[in-house]
Amino acid sequence: MDFDWKQARRNRFLSVILLVLVAAVLVVGAYRWRQLRQVAQQSAQEDDVVAEVVTRHKYDSLVYKCEGRTLSFAVDEQSDRWIWTDDPSFPLDDAVVEEICTVLANLKPQQTLVPDESVESYGFTDPAATITAADGDEALTVVFGRATTDGTSRYAMVDGDETTAYIFDGAILELLAVPIHDMATLPKLPTLTAATLNALTIEGPAYTILSAQRSEGEDEATWRSGGANVTDVPGVKALLADLEQLEVTKCVIFRPSEEAAEICGFTEPAVTLQADYRGGSENLKFLLTVGGVTLDGAGRYVRLNDGEAIYQMDGGSLDALLALAETGLEG
Numbered sequence: 001m002d003f004d005w006k007q008a009r010r011n012r013f014l015s016v017i018l019l020v021l022v023a024a025v026l027v028v029g030a031y032r033w034r035q036l037r038q039v040a041q042q043s044a045q046e047d048d049v050v051a052e053v054v055t056r057h058k059y060d061s062l063v064y065k066c067e068g069r070t071l072s073f074a075v076d077e078q079s080d081r082w083i084w085t086d087d088p089s090f091p092l093d094d095a096v097v098e099e100i101c102t103v104l105a106n107l108k109p110q111q112t113l114v115p116d117e118s119v120e121s122y123g124f125t126d127p128a129a130t131i132t133a134a135d136g137d138e139a140l141t142v143v144f145g146r147a148t149t150d151g152t153s154r155y156a157m158v159d160g161d162e163t164t165a166y167i168f169d170g171a172i173l174e175l176l177a178v179p180i181h182d183m184a185t186l187p188k189l190p191t192l193t194a195a196t197l198n199a200l201t202i203e204g205p206a207y208t209i210l211s212a213q214r215s216e217g218e219d220e221a222t223w224r225s226g227g228a229n230v231t232d233v234p235g236v237k238a239l240l241a242d243l244e245q246l247e248v249t250k251c252v253i254f255r256p257s258e259e260a261a262e263i264c265g266f267t268e269p270a271v272t273l274q275a276d277y278r279g280g281s282e283n284l285k286f287l288l289t290v291g292g293v294t295l296d297g298a299g300r301y302v303r304l305n306d307g308e309a310i311y312q313m314d315g316g317s318l319d320a321l322l323a324l325a326e327t328g329l330e331g
Contacts, residue, residue: 057082058105059140062097064131066176073097084180090254091185100175104133104140109166110153119162122146122155129176144173184251186311187304190286192243195219196277200239204271204325210236225329233329238320243275250312252294252301264301264310265292271318271325290318290325 060075062082072085073094082094115122123145132141145155147170154170190196200210210230212221223231223240230236253260261267266289273288291301291310299312 057098058101059133059135061134062101062131064100064129064176066129066173069179071180084183087255090180091187091251093183093185096175096178096183100131100172101133103172103175104131104142107142107168109156109168111167113165113167114163115165119157119165122157122165124155124157128154129173131172131176142168144168144170181251181254184254186248186251189246189248189304190275190277190279190284192246192275192277192286194221194240194244196279197221197240197243197275198278198283199276201274201276202271202321202324203273204269204322206325206328206330208324208328230329235320235324235329239324242317242320246288246313246317248302248304248311249299249314252310252312254309256308256310261308261310263292266301266303266310270300271321273321290321 057075057080061073063070063072065071073082073092074085075081076083076088082092082097084090084092124143127143127145128147129144130141131144132139134140141159143157145157147154148167152170153167154173156166156168158164158166194212198212200208202208202210209225211224213224214221221231222229223236252264256264269289269291271290273290275286275288277284277286287305289303290313291303293300293315294312297315299315300318302311302313303309304311
């Protein structure tokens with residue numbers, strides 16, 4: 001009897017230990033399952049991101065020749081944005097490139113021809129444009145020949161197949177004809193208002209310094225030059241009004257040669273403006289150098305800060321500045 005009691009107690013003890021072990025295994029298993037689930041979810045999210053990067057663009061390179069110009073673009077792996085391969089630092093607005101790729105991806109022939117005559121009659125030997133878009137190892141090449149009778153469409157050859165000619169909408173050639181500098185993202189100028197400006201230094205034939213004086217906590221300023229209050233001088237008021245609306249309208253040359261800079265009037269600039277202004281809690285400087293009149297006579301060539309790029313501004317927005325640079329406050 002004593003043996004049976006001891007045996008029963010031992011069995012109960014072993015059962016308790018077994019239950020504890022089973023519980024521990026279940027707890028560890030549950031914890032491990034949660035870990036594996038989190039890893040799987042994170043991996044799926046990363047896969048989604050990778051898939052998004054890979055599929056964001058239909059093509060990853062684009063080269064075309066139109067109107068005697070050859071332009072080449074590629075998708076930068078880090079930024080997943082198009083770059084101009086001749087100068088990756090060029091501030092490309094890739095909207096035109098994306099539109100070209102969209103047109104190519106949805107290109108459908110208005111008509112398919114099996115020519116009895118030589119394909120040379122369609123203008124493929126001296127094409128209006130040639131374009132190649134690639135996605136990895138797969139590439140699409142389209143050669144656009146002469147215009148059709150109505151002038152709105154073009155004969156085309158695809159992937160070098162001379163046995164077939166197509167007629168496509170010719171509107172894509174308008175996109176291919178856009179100059180590279182018209183694809184530049186234009187710089188945004190600082191906010192130069194009566195509330196942010198501290199001083200203006202204008203250097204041309206005349207030299208003028210304008211200083212803003214403000215009461216503590218006030219935005220309104222009294223403008224002085226050489227100690228005199230010039231706040232109500234028409235030329236000063238016109239200049240301050242113009243600076244509030246100042247903007248760049250076009251990128252002319254991103255990396256000009258010395259000769260190009262000289263032609264644009266930067267050997268002897270018409271005026272140099274240095275603006276000292278408040279940007280948030282900082283005191284900052286902005287330098288505007290104004291060169292010659294643009295070829296169309298509508299604007300002026302300008303440079304910003306110490307950059308070499310040449311931009312264009314509307315001529316009317318610089319009239320007050322040019323007047324002060326020419327005669328100072330005496331004019």
